[in-house]
Amino acid sequence: MSEWRIEFSPFAIRHSSFTMLYVFHGPDDFSRAEKIATLRAGLGDPATAEMNMALLDGRTLRLGDLRQHTDAMPFLAPRRLVIVSGYLASLSGRAEGGEGDSAKTIANPSSPDKSEQLQALLDYLGRMPPTTDLVLVETKSLDRSHKILKAAKELGGEVTLFAISENLPGWIIRRATEHKAVIEPGAADLLARRVGADLHTLNNELEKLALYTAGQRPITKADIDLLVPYTEEADQFGLSNAIGQRNARRAYDQLRKELDEGSNPMAILGSIAAQIRALIEVKDMAERGMSPAEIAQAKGWKSDYAATARLKEAANFSMARLEQTLEMLLEIDVAIKTGRMDSLLALDTLIARLCSR
Structure with a gap:
């Protein structure tokens, strides 16, 4: 008579005696997805993993609904994996994609009703079956004072901030x-x-x-x-970035490329003006003591790298020169529109002035 055995993965055996709480927060969805894929692989073969994993939308989730999945026993495996997205944001009263989604971080709830719901979740976490791993996913960063962070620490859970690298x-x-x-x-x-x-x-x-x-x-x-092809965004800002770096050769090459592709000279002039205004803005923020991370948040950029790159370009110009350049752009705009200056000649002259050392 043959012996019937179930093979469990080493990961599952190692963690089979206690509940594991994971809190993944921050905008780096790439690194987060890799981490979740590792957890999923720990469930064993794909067929078994599929039967023992649940993906839940936290925006409309109630604790009772969550418990139906976390309290369930695993099937032909030692553990279950339950992944919930946006639950903490929903409990804060700022469900992502809805009204009130402008907050930079996810804070503790301010309303009594939401506070009670969060406390009910916290109370339940310590009573979850030891066969369940729960992953709470948020695309925004959690406020440092958020109660879930303290709870995760007390329960021996894992908290990971997935921030997009500024470098x-x-x-x-x-x-x-x-x-x-x-x-x-x-x-x-x-x-x-x-x-x-x-x-x-x-x-x-x-x-x-x-x-x-x-x-x-x-x-x-x-x-x-x-x-690696130029993206639409890279094409759009290629000339402006070259000017910001005071790279005359690259700026002229990009100008010819944009003109050959049919770009309107006035639209190009507008993009240069937008770049100068952006440099003035980030330079002013930096002079007021704001860090690249704070500037990126204020501007709504996805990473600190965009702010760092703009600050590097802004360092090539004094504030006085940037402001003078903006005034010159306005004068050129009027001169072109009144027929006193040819638009192509104006762009060539402008690049020469901006990129001169």
Whole structure:
């Protein structure tokens, strides 16, 4: 007579005697997704994992509904994994995507009703079955005083802040090693500027670049120029960024590219004016003592890297010169519209003045 056995993963056996609470918060959905994938893999084969995992929308969730999933016994496995998105934001009264979603962090509830609901959740966490792992996911950062953070610590849970790195080139260099590749610092900076803070796209591009170089040599700027297309956003700000860096050659090349593609000279002039205003704004914020992270939050940017890049560009100009440039742009705008100046000549002259040392 054959013996019937169930094989459990080492991860599951290691954690089978106690409940594990995970609190994942912050805007870096790429790193968070990788962490959740690791937890899911710990459930064993995909078929078993599917039967023992629940994905819940916390925006409309009640504690009773949550308990139906967390109190359930695992099926042919030692553990269940329950992942809830947006529950803490909902309990704070600021459900993501709804009214009141402008808050920068998720705080403790202010209303008595929501406070009671949060307390009920906290009271329940210590009584959850030891066969359940609960993951609370929030795309915004939790306020440091949030009660769930203290509860997680007391329960021996894991709290992870998934913040998008303010040093994107550094993230790219580290991530390249995951693909068994090496990327030159200048190439990492170019890739960061071309793609932006979209870590999913950055990872995909790194995978492509790693396959292309096949570990035979470092990834270079030339590889990125060959394989990584300009995004619409990179095209839109390419000229403005070149001016911000006072790179005349790149600025002229980008100007010709935009004109060849049919861009209106007045629209180009408007984008330059917007760049100068942005530099004035971030420079003023920095002079008032704001950090890159605070500037990024105030501007609604996804990462500190955008603020750091703008501050680096703003450092190339004095505040007086930026303000004088903005006045000059207004004068050029009037001169073009009244026929006193040719628009193409005006753009050439403007770039020469802005990029001069």
